[in-house]
Amino acid sequence: MTFDELKEYISANYPDDMTLLDTGRCEPFYEVKAEKLVAVCKRLRDDEQLKFDYFCNLGGVDTGERMEAVYSLASYSMKLRLDLKVILPHENAEIDSVQEVWPAANWYERELWELYGVNVKNHNNLTRFLLPDDWDQGFPMRKDWDAPDFIRMPEL
């Protein structure tokens, strides 16, 4: 399936769930509403024509006005690639966990929570892992986080 066929297939089968974003790139980026995320992901994984069983990546983005979560998916057997984007408010952002669809998402969601402060609902282990355990200086990947000259070392 080429990218154009993939676009056609998605517009025919997922008309209400996914909106094509114009990023001008060769690979399609789709917007998915936060409340539909888990259902759409499950359908994409189980769809016989697509089989998006490979969870490549999840990255948070802080544009200054809003938060975005970008899911990069691929298919081992159908050799396809797709990106989903969920747009979230800047403060008190919440998103559903997709780890029941792809267990691989577990650590990526922890990272999203830890570095961006996006609360991941239904996650089984939302604890710190990249930052020190006693980190209390906010969410360092946000744009408004001011990088200090010195960082206090954790007490030994």
Next chain:
Amino acid sequence: MAELRTEEFTVNMGPHHPSTHGVCRLILTLSGEKVIKIVPVIGYLHRALEKICENRTYAQCIPVMDRFEYVTAMSCEYLFSNAAEKLAEIEVPERAEYLRVIMLELNRIASHLIFYGVTAMDIGALTPFLYGLREREGIIDLFEMTCGQRLTYNYIRIGGVSKDIPPQFEPKCRETIKTIREKLNDYEGLLNENPIWLVRNKGIGVLPADLGIAYGVSGPVLRASGVKYDIRKDDPYSIYDRFDFEIPTRENGDCYDRYLLRLDEIKQSLNIVEQALDALPEGDIKAKVSPNFKPPAGEVYARVENSRGELGVYIQSDGGKKPLRVKMRGGSFNQLQVLPEIGTDCLVADLVAIFASLDIILPEVDR
């Protein structure tokens, strides 16, 4: 007589354990010598590379990418350059693409040679380490000859490569290929049929294909479980579609197959380098790209096949000099995530073998 009592106990493996290849801490719950629970603790090498990239221009990001996965720094450089080229739709000259492929494949061989040595050393055989690093030296010399660096190259740039290869590169490269081909026989003779090696590796740490798929495992680890998935063939980048090479796979998905698969991959990579040297065209090595290069607003997720699985980068650009967001994705991250699944119910000594065979490197996990 007092009643004998047994209880589980918790032990820290790492962060300074020699077999954790960096600083990874595994909190093990043991029952006797049997591992019943593994909790990986990471973050000791977290340098916030993604945040650093957000405060650099695109050209300045490339040396930062080198530090992302320093064992195959060429892949990281290529990855970022490729993503930026996709964003700005830059045409890369033919000769530069060939040089990139030569460097990428040589770097893959160097990484697998380190794997060969380090894995054997973790299991207790010191000689393979000396062998592996001796042959790797020839490749590192080639890199030094080309760009002056031995580990973090800053060689592949946006639009091409920084320098052309010197005239003595080609004969030296062919000689190195020949040496590695010969020495591979020694490598196989040393370990493939070695009874201790077989006992320590065969049937240990089996990763079933469906578990690997669920956890997003990629690269040699997944191919050793029988899934034929290689981004060089399945989502081709650069000029990989012009070369004739095979994607080796194995069936069992245990430590031994993961080891054999990497030796197979070295042979395939040697073929690719030879083909690229034969077909190397004359011409420019770099497209004209301004140092203050500003790609148009947009976003892209680029990925390459690295020696540790899929290496990916997501870049969002707002049209400015600096990227708005850079998200790096390394294969080790997923492989460490799957370790608690395949490492439980084995002995502590086997856990060392499993960890080594997954070929995890921690800077890639922590970023």
